[in-house]
Amino acid sequence: MPKEARPSTGEQARQHALAQLRQAILQGDMAPAQRLVENELAEQFGVTRASVRAALIELESEGLVERIRNRGSRVRVVTVEEAVAITECRMVLEGLCAGKAAVEATDEQLDQLTALGEAMSKAVADGEPVTYSDLNHELHAHIRQFSGQQVAVGLLERLNAQLVRHRFQLALRPGRPQKSLSEHLAMIDAIRARDPQAAEEAVRSHLAGVIDALRE
Amino acid sequence: MPKEARPSTGEQARQHALAQLRQAILQGDMAPAQRLVENELAEQFGVTRASVRAALIELESEGLVERIRNRGSRVRVVTVEEAVAITECRMVLEGLCAGKAAVEATDEQLDQLTALGEAMSKAVADGEPVTYSDLNHELHAHIRQFSGQQVAVGLLERLNAQLVRHRFQLALRPGRPQKSLSEHLAMIDAIRARDPQAAEEAVRSHLAGVIDALRE
DNA sequence: ACGAACAAAATTGTTGACAATGTTGTTCGA
DNA sequence: TCGAACAACATTGTCAACAATTTTGTTCGT
Numbered sequence: 139m140p141k142e143a144r145p146s147t148g149e150q151a152r153q154h155a156l157a158q159l160r161q162a163i164l165q166g167d168m169a170p171a172q173r174l175v176e177n178e179l180a181e182q183f184g185v186t187r188a189s190v191r192a193a194l195i196e197l198e199s200e201g202l203v204e205r206i207r208n209r210g211s212r213v214r215v216v217t218v219e220e221a222v223a224i225t226e227c228r229m230v231l232e233g234l235c236a237g238k239a240a241v242e243a244t245d246e247q248l249d250q251l252t253a254l255g256e257a258m259s260k261a262v263a264d265g266e267p268v269t270y271s272d273l274n275h276e277l278h279a280h281i282r283q284f285s286g287q288q289v290a291v292g293l294l295e296r297l298n299a300q301l302v303r304h305r306f307q308l309a310l311r312p313g314r315p316q317k318s319l320s321e322h323l324a325m326i327d328a329i330r331a332r333d334p335q336a337a338e339e340a341v342r343s344h345l346a347g348v349i350d351a352l353r354e
Numbered sequence: 355m356p357k358e359a360r361p362s363t364g365e366q367a368r369q370h371a372l373a374q375l376r377q378a379i380l381q382g383d384m385a386p387a388q389r390l391v392e393n394e395l396a397e398q399f400g401v402t403r404a405s406v407r408a409a410l411i412e413l414e415s416e417g418l419v420e421r422i423r424n425r426g427s428r429v430r431v432v433t434v435e436e437a438v439a440i441t442e443c444r445m446v447l448e449g450l451c452a453g454k455a456a457v458e459a460t461d462e463q464l465d466q467l468t469a470l471g472e473a474m475s476k477a478v479a480d481g482e483p484v485t486y487s488d489l490n491h492e493l494h495a496h497i498r499q500f501s502g503q504q505v506a507v508g509l510l511e512r513l514n515a516q517l518v519r520h521r522f523q524l525a526l527r528p529g530r531p532q533k534s535l536s537e538h539l540a541m542i543d544a545i546r547a548r549d550p551q552a553a554e555e556a557v558r559s560h561l562a563g564v565i566d567a568l569r570e
Numbered sequence: 571a572c573g574a575a576c577a578a579a580a581t582t583g584t585t586g587a588c589a590a591t592g593t594t595g596t597t598c599g600a
Numbered sequence: 601t602c603g604a605a606c607a608a609c610a611t612t613g614t615c616a617a618c619a620a621t622t623t624t625g626t627t628c629g630t
Contacts, residue, residue: 175582186615191408192407196415199416207621208581209622223503223505224505227450234446287442289442402584423613424591
């Protein structure tokens, strides 16, 4: 059994570098459109340039990084129009997942959704938008998971990764949580009622609302 | 202007190798589940191993290749269940595209769809399933394109690449083109009528039919 | 002072060699 | 004969150096 020591060098360098870099981008440590110089990253993470390079190639196809031939890599900036287009795709894919979840979820899983709904109501009542945003994300993740639709889950996780920056922006908008909450509760109710069509429709109208909000 | 000479070595090796390998997999030159040894591929394509490696990393995240740590790469085999799951995602994403296409397409583009529909009818009448399959693919590609939804187009192209093997299998099934044709004509009519909801519904019921056929 | 040609620096793309890991075949003991 | 330890092989992972390309800064002519 290999011990869980940090693979600082010479072990699983690429995976290490990849995880580090991905997290750095997702957490917003890297400024948007910041240049990503392979040498700097290699030194920063204590791996060789080849490993950084491999990680960058992977991150590019995840849509988190932009690479131009002989010009280098940048953190990709997602414009508002792109965010809208991405959310349109989320709309139909999460709709699919919700419909399946309404049929496939176990009773225990439905209870989890109920609990999440109550926690979200409390977060809004207490005026904690950050907590609410986290729960929001968690709810969507649970619904995806309960659907058992692995392909859709994969696509959605990739799409969501590209939206981190926009999500924070949206959660802090005044009045937004209140409107969002009722839509989320409707989603939960439809799934609990095991009504696939209603679940799909609830998710779609919720994300249609998100799109309106994105457009301001 | 750089001449179009083959970049056999030292030029754009990675892109060359990537294109070559992708095409080889898509055309079915590589047997399913065939082992992809980096050294062999490097020699076969006349590039270095690093380029092949980069190409494999990219193909992995496209879902065409499977890579296991320290064990090598294989051509990924898509099971029937996976093909169904993929087609479910196609169903909602192409539905989204069709709805947008019904609104966004120009009149010239609608004429193209009409022409495609007539060609498909002819191919079925003449009993040419291969021609029909090609036109089928072309029709779906056109609808995607006319939607202007770049994110959805990207996702769909990736999903479709994973289905090449199953598509052929389906097209040659007796009686399948006849059933499929009427569904396709319904899609075209709905888009020409500029009715987004009807277009989305037509696409979804068509692909629901494909799913049934996949399951046999 | 302005623009074009040119040179220098920075950065990515490529190569071959080396290390780590997993796989397979063989030998030895019971 | 069977199974486990071991050794040889095959393959991937990592590294450091080199080549090609692009960008930037400078000089020269007008």
